[in-house]
Amino acid sequence: MTTETLRVPLNRPPRHLPRRIVVFATLLFFAVVFAMPLLWMVSASLKPENEVLQTPPTFIPSTYQWVNYSQAGDGLLPFFLNSVKLAALNVGFLLLFASLAGYGFARLNFAFKNLAFALLLSTAMIPSMVYLVPQYMLFREMGWIDTHYPLWIPNVLTPVFGTFLLRQAFRGVPMELEEAAKLDGASTFGTFWRIMLPQVKPALAAVGALTFMGSWNDLFGPLIFLNSTRLQTMPIALALFKGEYFTQTNLMMAAATLTILPPLLLFLLAQKYFVQGITMSGLKG
Incomplete structure (x- = not known):
């Protein structure tokens, strides 16, 4: 051999x-x-x-x-706090409502479920400019103009994208976990809260990060619905650096750098969960 x-x-x-x-x-x-x-x-x-x-x-x-940052930061604190407040409200309540709706569409059986989900997705195709004037008139009648309510309540009550992502994530969780919880006597909400929700943490992180960035970068909403300077957010604060005849570009760029730090840090810290959540949400149709 x-x-x-x-x-x-x-x-x-x-x-x-x-x-x-x-x-x-x-x-x-x-x-x-x-x-x-x-x-x-x-x-x-x-x-x-x-x-x-x-x-x-x-x-x-x-x-x-370096003094540019201290000069640009003077007076930005109220705008920063308003942006943090709106971002926290948007993220917290949207995750609550989107996770409940996503779980319902993914696991619960009720009449016309698929039709209701299709109608929900179809609302995303309507441009926001179409209903801007009726929306403004409605908020004016409700006394919401020059308040923060129009900047977070409509967003958290219509979480189309978040509902879609979390529905896909819940559909990817094995049915055996839910069946075992039911055999142990868990209620529907208990199964959702204790068993299912921890399984989709990456998807929750992805939806939360996207919602935070959308709220933090929103310029159009505060520009339309807010009149008082004390209620304005960071994007409006950046616009205030541009004068009619003269603009201090270096101070505006310093303020812009300070503005992007929170979403940048959030993305760097949640990058792993963000990518994993987007990937996991597309595993099952």
């Missing part, structure tokens, strides 16, 4: 190495292109005013003006 020695070339590159290099270089190029505005914003926030729009542009400031 003879044995043959296998010779493996040590210096031979992997078969797909050139392709991977091209893909990596392409992705790196687009990453740099998309990061350029962000880098310019941070750079401009640290420059003196006369260097922000100079030609040719420079990314590295001649002197780092």
